[in-house]
Amino acid sequence: MSLNIELIKKLTQTYGPSGSEEKVLEIIKEEVKDFCDEITYDALGNMICRKAGKGKKIMVAAHTDEIGLMITHIEDEGFLRFTTIGGVFVEQIVGRRVVFKNGVQGVIGVEHLEDKKDFRIEKLYIDIGVKNKEEAQKYVNIGDSASFAGEFIEAGDRLISKAFDDRIGCYVAIEALKNLKTENKVYFVFTVQEEVGLRGATTAAYNIHPDFAIAVDVTLTGDTPKAKKMSVSLGKGAAIKVMDRSIIVSPYVREMMIETAKEYNIPYQLEILEFGGTDAGAIHLTKGGIPSGVISIPTRYTHSISEMVDKNDVEASINLLIKILEK
Incomplete structure (x- = not known):
């Protein structure tokens, strides 16, 4: 399978901080509309792409938002104060x-x-190149x-790129x-x-x-100089989550994912993330509980403007997700 690099580029470069994911969802909709039976949106804005079937009801979740900033105040000189998103x-x-x-751009500065x-x-501001508050308010x-x-x-x-968290999961x-062929009812939720x-x-x-759920997200690596010890590296395959701060994956789910990877010779590695979480953390606690697993794409420099992934890990993650859903 060759990766669609242009699509990955488009996904990562599109504006979409939490609460403003519409442009990303539009791109995804255009890509998948001919491959699913129904596309709906819920009250919060999730896009749900359903593939009909007679088997188990399965949910796949990949989040479309990215970290960002929100303007809280505009100085008389036109400088923008902000808080963080994520x-x-x-x-x-x-x-x-x-x-x-x-499309307005700015640069982040710091007071002396x-x-x-x-x-x-509180010492930081955004400079969009204007002369005063009135001019700034024309744009922001x-x-x-x-x-x-x-x-x-x-x-x-x-x-x-920026925003591989989690646009690369969306791509997977x-x-x-x-490419999925299954009798199961699968809900791909972006x-x-x-x-x-x-x-x-x-x-x-x-x-x-759903009867079962899989989240697709990024994870950290332990393969850079003096990095915190972690048995995940770029280029060694899809990461099958064991635990993070939001979930301890049940042994049954974890072993099923491992056995699937072995059966189809898909390179994989086991992931224990000591902080952070994924959509699976919320899904597995829903109602009476939903068995949930996570496929993680190893990513260096997460939550920066230069996140890094390996093409082979992305391909392995796609193959593993397909085979799990076809079981």
Whole structure:
């Protein structure tokens, strides 16, 4: 299977912080509309793509949102104060560029600090190149959101971009949907607001109430110099989750996923993430409980403008998802 690099690029470069995922959902809809039986939206904005069948009811979740910033105040001089949307590493964003939904761009600056210990988000601002508050309000207003700018780069087997979390998971789900042949009823849910508390997955799982669920998301790696010890590396296959802060995957589900990978010679590795979570954390607690697993795509430098994945891991994740759904 050859990857659709142009589609991956389009997904990652599209604006879509939590609460503003519409443009990403439009791209996904155009890709999958001819491969599913029905596309609906729930009250929170999740897009649900259903493939009809007579077997088990299965839910696949991949979140469409990315981390970002929201404007809280505009200074008289036109500088924009902001708060974070999701897990933004504030100490890493000075000098970074941001993009608003209307295409306006800005750069993040910091006030002069007498002591670096005074560094905090209240000292940061966004400069969109205007002269005063009145001019700024022609382009940006309180409550507007911005995503980070981070160009897409293809470097051999490695891909680099902002928003691989979780647009690469969306891509895996898209390709699985296109190539899936199963008698099961499969609901591919492209969720919203994962980065701010697994909100979309919570409502979608309650409405669908599947027999089984798989979340597709990214995970960290332990393969960079002096990285925190973690048995996940780029290029060694799809990561099958054992545990994170939101879920301990049941042994039955984990072993089923491992056996499937072995049966079809799909490279895999086991993942224990000591912090963070995925949509599966919300799904598996829905109603009386839903057996849930997670396929994770190994990703370096998560929640930065230069997240990195390996093409072979992406392909392995697609193949594993398809084979699990066909069981």
